[in-house]
Amino acid sequence: xxxxxxxxxxxxxxxxxxxxxxxxxxxxxxxxxxxxxxxxxxxxxxxxxxxxxxxxxxxxxxxxxxxxxxxxxxxxxxxxxxxxxxxxxxxxxxxxxxxxxxxxxxxxxxxxxxxxxxxxxxxxxxxxxxxxxxxxxxxxxxxxxxxxxxxxxxxxxxxxxxxxxxxxxxxxxxxxxxxxxxxxxxxxxxxxxxxxxxxxxxxxxxxxxxxx
Amino acid sequence: xxxxxxxxxxxxxxxxxxxxxxxxxxxxxxxxxxxxxxxxxxxxxxxxxxxxxxxxxxxxxxxxxxxxxxxxxxxxxxxxxxxxxxxxxxxxxxxxxxxxxxxxxxxxxxxxxxxxxxxxxxxxxxxxxxxxxxxxxxxxxxxxxxxxxxxxxxxxxxxxxxxxxxxxxxxxxxxxxxxxxxxxxxxxxxxxxxxxxxxxxxxxxxxxxxxx
DNA sequence: TATTGATAATAACGCTGTTATGGAAACTAA
DNA sequence: TTAGTTTCCATAACAGCGTTATTATCAATA
Numbered sequence: 001x002x003x004x005x006x007x008x009x010x011x012x013x014x015x016x017x018x019x020x021x022x023x024x025x026x027x028x029x030x031x032x033x034x035x036x037x038x039x040x041x042x043x044x045x046x047x048x049x050x051x052x053x054x055x056x057x058x059x060x061x062x063x064x065x066x067x068x069x070x071x072x073x074x075x076x077x078x079x080x081x082x083x084x085x086x087x088x089x090x091x092x093x094x095x096x097x098x099x100x101x102x103x104x105x106x107x108x109x110x111x112x113x114x115x116x117x118x119x120x121x122x123x124x125x126x127x128x129x130x131x132x133x134x135x136x137x138x139x140x141x142x143x144x145x146x147x148x149x150x151x152x153x154x155x156x157x158x159x160x161x162x163x164x165x166x167x168x169x170x171x172x173x174x175x176x177x178x179x180x181x182x183x184x185x186x187x188x189x190x191x192x193x194x195x196x197x198x199x200x201x202x203x204x205x206x207x208x209x210x211x212x
Numbered sequence: 213x214x215x216x217x218x219x220x221x222x223x224x225x226x227x228x229x230x231x232x233x234x235x236x237x238x239x240x241x242x243x244x245x246x247x248x249x250x251x252x253x254x255x256x257x258x259x260x261x262x263x264x265x266x267x268x269x270x271x272x273x274x275x276x277x278x279x280x281x282x283x284x285x286x287x288x289x290x291x292x293x294x295x296x297x298x299x300x301x302x303x304x305x306x307x308x309x310x311x312x313x314x315x316x317x318x319x320x321x322x323x324x325x326x327x328x329x330x331x332x333x334x335x336x337x338x339x340x341x342x343x344x345x346x347x348x349x350x351x352x353x354x355x356x357x358x359x360x361x362x363x364x365x366x367x368x369x370x371x372x373x374x375x376x377x378x379x380x381x382x383x384x385x386x387x388x389x390x391x392x393x394x395x396x397x398x399x400x401x402x403x404x405x406x407x408x409x410x411x412x413x414x415x416x417x418x419x420x421x422x423x424x
Numbered sequence: 425t426a427t428t429g430a431t432a433a434t435a436a437c438g439c440t441g442t443t444a445t446g447g448a449a450a451c452t453a454a
Numbered sequence: 455t456t457a458g459t460t461t462c463c464a465t466a467a468c469a470g471c472g473t474t475a476t477t478a479t480c481a482a483t484a
Contacts, residue, residue: 038334042472052433053473063472117391119332122250123472131392161399164388165408172384176376179329180343187373196377199415200408254441264464265442275441335441 021059024049025069032070032111037120040067067115067124074112075137081105082140091148092201092209098141099170099197103190106174114178117171138167148208162204169196233271236261237281244282244323249332252279279327279336286324287349293317294352303360304413304421310353311382311409315402318386326390329383350379360420374416381408 027048032040042063046053060066085101087094106113114120116134126134145166146159173193176182182189201208239260244252254275258265272278297313299306318325326332328346338346357378358371385405388394394401413420 041470043470054432054434057473058431114331117388117393118330119326119391120334122332122334126392128392128395131395135393157398160397161404164394164397164399165385165404168384168388168404169381169408170384171388172380172382172386173377174384175387176329176380176383179331180338180340181329181347182376183340183343185372185376186369187376192373192377192380195416196381196412199412203411203414204407253439255439266463266465269442270462 020055024056024059024066025073028066029070029073032115033109037111037114040121042066063123064125067121068126068130070112071116071126071130072133074109074116075133077109077112078102078105078137079139082138085140090209091144092205095141095144095148095166095201095205096194096197098144099166099193100190102141102170103174103193106178110178113174118175118178138163141166145205148205165204166197166200169200232267236268236271236278237285240278241282241285244327245321249323249326252333254278275335276337279333280338280342282324283328283338283342284345286321286328287345289321289324290314290317290328290349291351294350297352302421303356304417307353307356307360307378307413307417308409310356311378311405312402314353314382315386315405318390322390325386330387330390350375353378357417360417377416378409378412381412
């Protein structure tokens with residue numbers, strides 16, 4: 001059957017392209033991690049992969065499209081970092097641990113964190129859809145907050161609202177820390193974050209763990 | 213007197229250079245404000261001023277040196293924004309107002325804020341000394357906190373510590389807001405920040421305004 | 425087998441920060 | 455005044471950036 005041969009070829013082609021695509025993203029990813037966002041240029045990616053820049057443009061349209069994929073990888077890593085947190089039964093401690101895991105993700109994957117939540121690459125600004133995907137990586141935190149305000153009205157909206165307040169706080173501590181503003185400050189950044197979190201959880205989730 | 217003529221010329225030269233220097237910074241500043249950090253290239257600055265890039269390099273060494281000066285201008289604007297806050301007698305409200313003034317500075321001077329506290333220009337990273345200057349722009353906030361914990365031990369260290377925690381929180385809210393993460397979130401960013409601040413001040417400064 | 429179609433490398437365009445070159449103007453010294 | 459030296463600055467260049475037009479190659483069709 002001629003058509004079978006053709007479709008077989010087509011399938012092989014598709015698979016090859018998929019592998020190439022993943023290979024490119026792997027190389028771009030290690031470039032990002034090992035040498036920072038500044039090293040993430042189309043030419044360097046092409047050199048690392050061993051192809052011309054043309055391939056990158058036919059495959060991802062432009063730099064924005066390529067980095068979009070790295071953004072998604074960052075979302076995965078963040079989600080997995082939160083999933084790795086064991087639920088200690090105590091909701092307060094759990095929320096606490098989720099926030100510290102978020103910080104762990106940020107410090108352990110500074111370059112991913114930077115392209116997701118800071119504007120370090122002039123050519124890249126996450127689209128509205130991707131901003132939403134980024135937020136949704138925090139689902140576990142939102143769920144924990146949902147659990148801790150169960151019984152109240154408009155749990156869904158309130159949970160997201162509180163999550164965003166906590167998120168912003170954690171983000172702010174990380175942002176200033178990464179900029180270097182907390183070097184030589186006497187107190188460890190983590191301790192400062194913990195103090196802020198304690199205050200926020202106490203005030204925003206006053207009914208939490210009262211039955212434990 | 214030959215030497216007088218010479219020195220007079222030297223003085224005139226110096227003054228001329230100072231004026232030129234300020235003119236360059238004025239132009240760079242308006243370029244930054246009107247067209248954003250991406251428009252802040254050495255060539256565009258030179259074109260706007262009406263000189264060659266060589267002048268910029270003899271005057272500021274490099275782009276880092278030029279933006280250092282804009283960083284200082286940003287510090288001035290921030291300090292003045294805080295100084296413009298009237299002290300309402302109530303310390304809690306004052307700290308509150310200072311934080312909102314900080315947010316006002318950030319939103320009203322997004323480009324200055326970005327080069328100072330976010331990493332939007334790959335070629336610019338504030339040095340340790342400038343990071344310190346940036347922090348010191350928050351002196352009024354630190355002083356307010358100092359006033360509200362007077363009587364305790366190690367007021368100086370504690371005040372800075374609490375100030376940094378509050379600062380990080382405000383910064384985080386602004387950072388996510390500027391990235392667009394709070395668009396379509398239902399609750400206004402300012403309200404979210406206010407809730408966070410209320411929680412922080414209540415918990416970190418429990419003795420505040422008890423005598424009023 | 426000749427032709428069409430996709431694929432990708434080369435080279436180019438207009439940017440960027442930075443620097444070497446060359447010339448003009450001004451100060452110094454005879 | 456004149457010759458030499460120093461200072462200043464614009465032009466042009468270099469390397470690198472994102473992006474695209476050109477061109478050649480090579481498999482699929484008719």
